[in-house]
Amino acid sequence: MRNHIKKTFILPGSLLASLLLFSSNAFAANWLALQGTEPQGAEQLAKVWGFVQVQYQDDSSDPNSGGGYIPPKLIGPNLDSQSAFNVNRARIGVRGVAMPLDQKINYFLLLELGNNGITEPEGSFAKATDASITFNHLDGARFRAGLFKFPGSEEGLQAIHVFDYINFTWVTQQMLLERFANRAFTPNNPATTLPPESRLNAFDRGVGAFRDVGVQMFDWFNVAEDWEFSYAVMIGNGNGLNFSDNDDNKDLYLYTSLEKVYGGRGPRRQGLKFFAWSHTGKRTADLSADACSNPALVFPACGPQGTGRISTVFNPVEYDRDRMGAGVKYLRNGWRATAEYMDGEGMIWQAPHNASFGLGPGQGIPGGAGNGALAEGNGYYVEGGWRIPNSKWELDLRYDVYNRLDGDQFEIEFKRTTLGAQYFFNPRVRLAINYEIREGNASNFPAGAGPNAQVDGIDNRLALQVTGIWSQ
Helix, strand or coil, X not given: CHHHHHHHCCCCHHHHHHHHCCCCCCCCCCHHHHHHCCCCCCCCCCEEEEEEEEEEEEECCCCCCCCCECHHHCCCCCCCCCEEEEEEEEEEEEXXXXXXXXXXXXXXXXXXXXXXCCCCCCCCCCEEEEEEEEEEEECCEEEEEEEEXXXXXXXXXXXXXXXXXXXXXXXXXXXXXXXXXXXXXXXXXXXXXXXXXXXCCCCCCCCCCCEEEEEEEEXXXXXXXXXXXXXXXXXXXXXCCCCCXXXXXXXXXXXXXXXXXXXXXXXXXXXXXXXXXXXXXXXXXXXXXXXXXXXXXXXXXXXXXXXXXXXXXXXXXEEEEEEEEEEEEEEECCEEEEEEEEEEECCCCCCCCCCCCCCCCCCCCCXXXXXXXXXXXXXXXXXXXXXXXXXXXXXXXXXXXXXXXXXXXXXXXXEEEEEEEEEEEECCEEEEEEEEEEEEECCCCCCCCCCHHHHCCCCCEEEEEEEEEEEC
């Protein structure tokens, strides 16, 4: 069994870059294999590679009645304009086989130099996104240790430089792309006029970038003719790109997929893939002293009722953070289709202006309105693409929905339709054009009231992005 699977990935060293990096965007790839291991027979000690993405985005959203703008109406990560050019990603990495020590040991290193949610909040020039070692010694159980992408949603797990769209879906951007609560309670930042009067990104640390530091056991097998089964089990710190752990809790990541392989290899492989995943863990957030003054609030950190409920300045409280999802992806003869549903409980992000997840004065009550730390969210997307025969063009279409604070008084439903096209100058360079038709609505409030005072006016967005990939 193992030998048969190895043959699937035996590639000449000269093809490694093209199969891992320079492929077209449409594929049903096994990301556990492509990101965690080197192809059998690729005996390079070090392959240096990287990519750059340069983009322009223009947002047509209107301000609130007072002339203020909230983050969905501005261009990230700086959130200081509705029209901006940006070098949003610039990554350089090295990967290879640990020869002459052991050909069954692989390594992967990657550094981010671009201006995005990883580097901007902390004001860092560069940040490591991957630093891992994989051990391929046991049949049925490969082990990967270090900092790397955790197994999960197809949108988050796949390599970003071959992602078919410029921006993530609402549900992935807000519910899966994790932000970590500030170590000290931070009040909301209000909407701002342009130029900005205040910093809308209130977070001290960068996004998690779908990564964690931990240990993963994984592998893939042929279970029937043309069918491949993959699995992954990972335990991580639950602290994103930070090498240290901020508490004693650990996250558990589970992933499985079953794919009918029609043909091809690596990222170009055609198939029908079914996948499911889950993340469970805990996060620590500072419960504000002002919130503890609420006589209805019942939290150990606040002290018992009748004592004045005066808390210390710093009240770290643990909250569950669970995510799960399932989906299907199809690619064959130039046609692609994907659908995925995702559900989340706890630590529901409420935008860059709210770095304490709604744990403000008068909130923090289990089931209380506007409390993101104890809230739920869910969403889905369906998308498809068609590579026009005998041309360099691909057409893409995506529809996505996200219910933030699902069931809460302040629930907001975000919807978006993305019309996309890609032009491939060559296998290494492409241009992506996206036009996003966007809207948001808080159904429990009339127009112009409550959250609608801010989300009314969310409008369409044009995005253009050039991606260039290189390798030694």
